[in-house]
Amino acid sequence: MKAEELLRNRLQSPMLRLRYTGAMGQVEWKLKMVNADLSMRQNRQVIRSMTGRIKDADSIARKLRKKGKPVTLEAARECLNDIAGIRVVCYFCDDIDLVAEALRRQQDLRIVKEKDYVRQPKRSGYQSVHMIVGVPICYERWTEEIRVEIQIRSFAMDYWAELDTQMCYKKEHGQAEHVEKKISGYSAILAGVDNQMLELRRSIER
Amino acid sequence: MKAEELLRNRLQSPMLRLRYTGAMGQVEWKLKMVNADLSMRQNRQVIRSMTGRIKDADSIARKLRKKGKPVTLEAARECLNDIAGIRVVCYFCDDIDLVAEALRRQQDLRIVKEKDYVRQPKRSGYQSVHMIVGVPICYERWTEEIRVEIQIRSFAMDYWAELDTQMCYKKEHGQAEHVEKKISGYSAILAGVDNQMLELRRSIER
Amino acid sequence: MKAEELLRNRLQSPMLRLRYTGAMGQVEWKLKMVNADLSMRQNRQVIRSMTGRIKDADSIARKLRKKGKPVTLEAARECLNDIAGIRVVCYFCDDIDLVAEALRRQQDLRIVKEKDYVRQPKRSGYQSVHMIVGVPICYERWTEEIRVEIQIRSFAMDYWAELDTQMCYKKEHGQAEHVEKKISGYSAILAGVDNQMLELRRSIER
Amino acid sequence: MKAEELLRNRLQSPMLRLRYTGAMGQVEWKLKMVNADLSMRQNRQVIRSMTGRIKDADSIARKLRKKGKPVTLEAARECLNDIAGIRVVCYFCDDIDLVAEALRRQQDLRIVKEKDYVRQPKRSGYQSVHMIVGVPICYERWTEEIRVEIQIRSFAMDYWAELDTQMCYKKEHGQAEHVEKKISGYSAILAGVDNQMLELRRSIER
Numbered sequence: 001m002k003a004e005e006l007l008r009n010r011l012q013s014p015m016l017r018l019r020y021t022g023a024m025g026q027v028e029w030k031l032k033m034v035n036a037d038l039s040m041r042q043n044r045q046v047i048r049s050m051t052g053r054i055k056d057a058d059s060i061a062r063k064l065r066k067k068g069k070p071v072t073l074e075a076a077r078e079c080l081n082d083i084a085g086i087r088v089v090c091y092f093c094d095d096i097d098l099v100a101e102a103l104r105r106q107q108d109l110r111i112v113k114e115k116d117y118v119r120q121p122k123r124s125g126y127q128s129v130h131m132i133v134g135v136p137i138c139y140e141r142w143t144e145e146i147r148v149e150i151q152i153r154s155f156a157m158d159y160w161a162e163l164d165t166q167m168c169y170k171k172e173h174g175q176a177e178h179v180e181k182k183i184s185g186y187s188a189i190l191a192g193v194d195n196q197m198l199e200l201r202r203s204i205e206r
Numbered sequence: 207m208k209a210e211e212l213l214r215n216r217l218q219s220p221m222l223r224l225r226y227t228g229a230m231g232q233v234e235w236k237l238k239m240v241n242a243d244l245s246m247r248q249n250r251q252v253i254r255s256m257t258g259r260i261k262d263a264d265s266i267a268r269k270l271r272k273k274g275k276p277v278t279l280e281a282a283r284e285c286l287n288d289i290a291g292i293r294v295v296c297y298f299c300d301d302i303d304l305v306a307e308a309l310r311r312q313q314d315l316r317i318v319k320e321k322d323y324v325r326q327p328k329r330s331g332y333q334s335v336h337m338i339v340g341v342p343i344c345y346e347r348w349t350e351e352i353r354v355e356i357q358i359r360s361f362a363m364d365y366w367a368e369l370d371t372q373m374c375y376k377k378e379h380g381q382a383e384h385v386e387k388k389i390s391g392y393s394a395i396l397a398g399v400d401n402q403m404l405e406l407r408r409s410i411e412r
Numbered sequence: 413m414k415a416e417e418l419l420r421n422r423l424q425s426p427m428l429r430l431r432y433t434g435a436m437g438q439v440e441w442k443l444k445m446v447n448a449d450l451s452m453r454q455n456r457q458v459i460r461s462m463t464g465r466i467k468d469a470d471s472i473a474r475k476l477r478k479k480g481k482p483v484t485l486e487a488a489r490e491c492l493n494d495i496a497g498i499r500v501v502c503y504f505c506d507d508i509d510l511v512a513e514a515l516r517r518q519q520d521l522r523i524v525k526e527k528d529y530v531r532q533p534k535r536s537g538y539q540s541v542h543m544i545v546g547v548p549i550c551y552e553r554w555t556e557e558i559r560v561e562i563q564i565r566s567f568a569m570d571y572w573a574e575l576d577t578q579m580c581y582k583k584e585h586g587q588a589e590h591v592e593k594k595i596s597g598y599s600a601i602l603a604g605v606d607n608q609m610l611e612l613r614r615s616i617e618r
Numbered sequence: 619m620k621a622e623e624l625l626r627n628r629l630q631s632p633m634l635r636l637r638y639t640g641a642m643g644q645v646e647w648k649l650k651m652v653n654a655d656l657s658m659r660q661n662r663q664v665i666r667s668m669t670g671r672i673k674d675a676d677s678i679a680r681k682l683r684k685k686g687k688p689v690t691l692e693a694a695r696e697c698l699n700d701i702a703g704i705r706v707v708c709y710f711c712d713d714i715d716l717v718a719e720a721l722r723r724q725q726d727l728r729i730v731k732e733k734d735y736v737r738q739p740k741r742s743g744y745q746s747v748h749m750i751v752g753v754p755i756c757y758e759r760w761t762e763e764i765r766v767e768i769q770i771r772s773f774a775m776d777y778w779a780e781l782d783t784q785m786c787y788k789k790e791h792g793q794a795e796h797v798e799k800k801i802s803g804y805s806a807i808l809a810g811v812d813n814q815m816l817e818l819r820r821s822i823e824r
Contacts, residue, residue, distance in 0.1 A: 014654040022647045029640045033757075036632040044372060091372055108756040138726040139651075155368065159361050163403050166250060166297055167410060182406050189399055193392055197369050200388055204373060220448040228441045235434045239551075242426040314550040344520040345445075456784060503784055567780065571773050575815050578662060578709055579822060594818050598811055605807055609781050612800055616785060 003071035008057035010073045017054065020084040023135040023146035024052045027086055030109070031150075034102040038095075046095045048155060052086045081113065081132045082149040092201060093118070093154040093194045100129050100152055110134035112147055118157075124180060125187025126161060128153040156194035160187050209277035214263035216279045223260065226290040229341040229352035230258045233292055236315070237356075240308040244301075252301045254361060258292045287319065287338045288355035298407060299324070299360040299400045306335050306358055316340035318353055324363075330386060331393025332367060334359040362400035366393050415483035420469035422485045429466065432496040435547040435558035436464045439498055442521070443562075446514040450507075458507045460567060464498045493525065493544045494561040504613060505530070505566040505606045512541050512564055522546035524559055530569075536592060537599025538573060540565040568606035572599050621689035626675035628691045635672065638702040641753040641764035642670045645704055648727065649768075652720040656713075664713045666773060670704045699731065699750045700767040710819060711736070711772040711812045718747050718770055728752035730765055736775075742798060743805025744779060746771040774812035778805050 010016065028050060035047040055063075060080065061071045069075045076083065090096055096118060104111060112132040121127045129152040134145040153161065164183055216222065234256060241253040261269075266286065267277045275281040282289065296302055302324060310317060318338040327333045335358045340351040359367065370389055422428065440462060447459040467475075472492065473483045481487045488495065502508055508530060516523055524544040533539045541564045546557040565573065576595055628634065646668060653665040673681075678698065679689045687693045694701065708714055714736060722729060730750040739745045747770045752763040771779065782801055 015651070015658070018647070018651050018654055022651070025643055025647055029636070029643055033633070033636050033640070036636055040633070048368070091369065102758075105758045106756070107758065138724070140720075140723045140725065155365050159365050162254070162361065163297065167407065179406065179410060182402075186399055186402060189395075193395055193399075196388075196392060200385065201373065204385060221445070221452070224441070224445050224448055228445070231437055231441060235430070235437060239427070239430050239434070242430055246427070308552075311552045312550070313552065344518070346514075346517045346519065460780070503781065567777050571777050574666070574773065575709065579819065591818065591822060594814075598814060598818075601807075601811055605804055605811075608800075608804060612797065613785065616797060 004057060004061045007061055007071055007073060007076070011057045011060070011076075016073075019137055019144070019146055020054050023137055023148050024054070024084040024086060026135050026137075027109070027133065027148045027150065028052055030103070030106060031086070031088060031099070034099060038098055038102065042098075044091075046090055046098060048089045048091050050086060050088050052084070055080070055083050055085070081147050084146070085149040085151065087158075088150060088152045089158045090152065090154050092198050093156070093191075094198055096129050096152045096154060100131060103131060103133065103150065108136060110145065118153075121187065123184070124164065125184035126164070127157040127187065127191070128161070154194055156190045156197075160190050210263060210267045213267055213277055213279060213282070217263045217266070217282075222279075225343055225350070225352055226260050229343055229354050230260070230290040230292060232341050233315070233339065233354045233356065234258055236309070236312060237292070237294060237305070240305060244304055244308065248304075250297075252296055252304060253294055254297050255295045256292060258290070261286070261289050261291070287353050290352070291355040291357065293364075294356060294358045295364045296358065296360050298404050299362070299397075300404055302335050302358045302360060306337060309337060309339065309356065314342060316351065324359075327393065329390070330370065331390035332370070333363040333393065333397070334367070360400055362396045362403075366396050416469060416473045419473055419483055419485060419488070423469045423472070423488075428485075431549055431556070431558055432466050435549055435560050436466070436496040436498060438547050439521070439545065439560045439562065440464055442515070442518055443498070443500060443511070446511060450510055450514065454510075456503075458502055458510060460501045460503050462498060462500050464496070467492070467495050467497070493559050496558070497561040497563065499570075500562060500564045501570045502564065502566050504610050505568070505603075506610055508541050508564045508566060512543060515543060515545065515562065520548060522557065530565075533599065535596070536576065537596035538576070539569040539599065539603070540573070566606055568602045568609075572602050622675060622679045625679055625689055625691060625694070629675045629678070629694075634691075637755055637762070637764055638672050641755055641766050642672070642702040642704060644753050644755075645727070645751065645766045645768065646670055648721070648724055649704070649706060649717070652717060656716055656720065660716075662709075664708055664716060665706055666709050667707045668704060670702070673698070673701050673703070699765050702764070703767040703769065705776075706768060706770045707776045708770065708772050710816050711774070711809075712816055714747050714770050714772060718749060721749060721751065721768065726754060728763065736771075739805065741802070742782065743802035744782070745775040745805065745809070746779070772812055774808045774815075778808050 031047065031050055035045075038046040060076050060083065063080060064071050064075055067079060069079050088099060090099060100114075103109065110133065112134050113130075114132075115130040118127050118129055131150045131152070132147055133150060134147055137144050137146050160183075163186075167179065167183060237253065237256055241251075244252040266282050266289065269286060270277050270281055273285060275285050294305060296305060306320075309315065316339065318340050319336075320338075321336040324333050324335055337356045337358070338353050339356060340353055343350050343352050366389075369392075373385065373389060443459065443462055447457075450458040472488050472495065475492060476483050476487055479491060481491050500511060502511060512526075515521060522545065524546050525542075526544075527542040530539050530541055543562045543564070544559050545562060546559055549556050549558050572595075575598075579591065579595060649665065649668055653663075656664040678694050678701065681698060682689050682693055685697060687697050706717060708717060718732075721727065728751065730752050731748075732750075733748040736745050736747055749768045749770070750765050751768060752765050755762050755764050778801075781804075785797065785801060
């Protein structure tokens with residue numbers, strides 16, 4: 001547990017936390033600009049909510065262990081892309097691509113990685129677009145790139161994901177498989193509702 | 207527009223706004239206590255989110271007109287129950303009754319009115335439990351009862367209600383009936399998912 | 413250190429923290445009402461800022477030890493009056509009495525204790541009015557009185573107090589007496605400025 | 619009043635406000651980094667508080683009129699440097715230079731203008747260092763420089779400035795000169811206390 005404590009102390013130093021909150025703040029501001037622009041063009045709100053969080057030291061240590069990495073700040077900065085993360089929830093499922101596309105066009109963000117769990121859902125039924133972006137943070141004498149993970153999903157996908165998390169804490173090991181099958185089935189039903197809502201909006205817009 | 211302006215000025219006086227924000231703050235604190243208590247007993251989070259808002263002067267004036275009342279502060283305070291409102295979103299549909307029941311047990315809140323749009327959904331498909339509570343606000347020399355509206359709903363009901371609001375702004379009058387039918391149908395499908403999620407949680411808990 | 417950890421865990425339980433944040437929220441709301449009322453009567457802002465804080469577990473443990481009490485939650489609740497505290501900074505020194513007087517008139521606050529360090533400054537030069545008030549917190553079946561400490565001071569007194577705190581961290585034991593004498597002297601000079609500012613305001617008002 | 623309304627509408631557009639809040643957020647983050655760095659080196663807190671504000675449409679219109687400029691958005695963006703402003707209050711008067719110096723070293727901020735009202739106080743007695751910085755804001759296809767005004771002052775200077783503002787609202791025209799003389803005199807007394815506090819801190823540090 002010694003390593004965790006050291007990591008915790010270093011992570012809590014204001015100089016370090018501020019790098020991540022600064023990079024996260026930059027991306028949140030970008031997303032607000034993107035939302036203002038898209039909402040004006042679409043004549044309706046596109047992003048419903050946006051939540052940022054900095055991973056705490058315990059979760060960082062757990063994740064490093066799981067990956068077989070040493071529990072140090074250096075390993076954390078190198079191997080983990082989600083120390084700073086932002087979840088973006090859109091009203092409709094076609095909004096996800098609009099937001100992702102606008103992020104790709106930002107000249108001062110570098111797209112490090114993308115995963116489209118909407119077109120290819122996880123086995124559990126999980127759906128979201130994940131983007132890792134690099135944000136340049138300028139200090140007095142040098143510039144550093146801080147990575148931020150952005151999860152973009154529709155309201156229906158968010159509903160499923162949050163209920164799934166609630167269930168996970170409750171799942172008994174014996175029933176795991178049976179429960180997972182059911183939950184994954186609900187994901188498909190919700191995706192159906194999501195698409196029908198979209199169809200309806202489009203038919204109204206026509 | 208004269209009446210609106212007068213109403214707006216009076217509503218913006220800090221002395222008056224503070225009464226409503228004070229009563230709302232009291233109820234939000236109660237709801238946090240209720241959530242802490244229920245979450246401990248149920249061994250899971252019960253309330254997912256809680257949002258308070260004070261109705262602005264324009265909406266108050268519009269609602270008074272629609273009810274055929276004079277656009278004055280006195281009429282507003284007497285006829286409108288939702289100048290201060292709180293929306294409570296629970297994870298599961300059986301949480302709604304737990305929260306409502308706990309509110310009914312609070313000795314310093316008076317239940318002014320209740321409407322159960324969960325057991326009897328509106329024609330549109332809208333589902334929520336609405337409670338109007340009276341909160342005693344104590345001044346130097348006298349005590350006043352301020353009413354606060356509380357809307358309690360599940361995550362699935364909240365999803366439907368927010369999408370419905372988005373569609374409403376877009377609805378053309380010609381298609382209104384057709385669209386309403388479809389949206390109301392989705393309400394039933396979502397209620398199905400809501401119930402299945404509950405069944406699953408219960409089967410895990412057993 | 414065992415006792416501290418136990419205390420910390422119990423203090424971090426949401427049910428307990430919420431009692432203190434609830435009581436503090438009630439008093440902050442009262443103070444906002446008092447400020448709105450006084451500012452209207454005086455035709456100028458009376459309260460400049462208001463800051464609330466809940467004492468953390470380590471400070472609670474330290475204070476209990478210093479008082480020779482056991483480090484338990486029960487001892488904390490019985491012996492400590494400042495687990496929840498609010499600092500009120502007014503623009504002028506005659507505002508302090510206005511705020512204190514208005515708090516004394518609130519029917520649902522019980523004045524547990526008062527100390528007037530303005531009329532009788534501490535040896536260090538510290539000036540403020542301290543009030544301990546009891547706030548009734550109503551649960552489902554019973555009512556509890558939670559104590560909140562309110563410190564009321566002028567802007568000049570706040571300036572002195574904050575600089576004094578900054579110096580304290582730096583004070584070397586050898587020089588302590590010499591430094592304290594100087595700081596206490598500045599308190600008198602600042603009190604002079606405070607009074608002259610008040611005289612000037614009064615001469616303008618006449 | 620027509621021009622004001624037009625200006626107000628354009629200023630309230632989210633796309634425009636976000637530019638200024640974005641630039642302000644960038645500078646606030648820089649100042650937090652500067653504070654973390656300086657506080658570590660000095661082994662004490664350097665910045666006591668930091669407050670940002672966006673000028674409202676009415677004040678913008680008033681200032682444009684006073685300068686004999688047309689009341690338009692274009693004139694506002696060109697002629698006004700303080701649409702976005704941040705006030706930084708330090709504990710001691712020698713902290714002001716530390717903060718200003720650190721801002722000058724930031725490679726991605728352009729120093730547009732500086733005024734040192736500490737070394738050369740205004741006739742009224744007002745003291746602060748004012749810096750106008752240009753912040754590059756990157757959009758999809760182009761980069762814009764948004765100006766932000768930073769006022770840096772000590773706690774004692776802030777006390778004087780806030781009391782002066784309070785008095786201004788009260789000043790009768792007949793007495794203006796007499797009052798101004800007195801207030802300006804207090805500025806000198808407070809500067810004396812400020813310097814003595816600094817001397818004391820330095821003698822403790824030695």
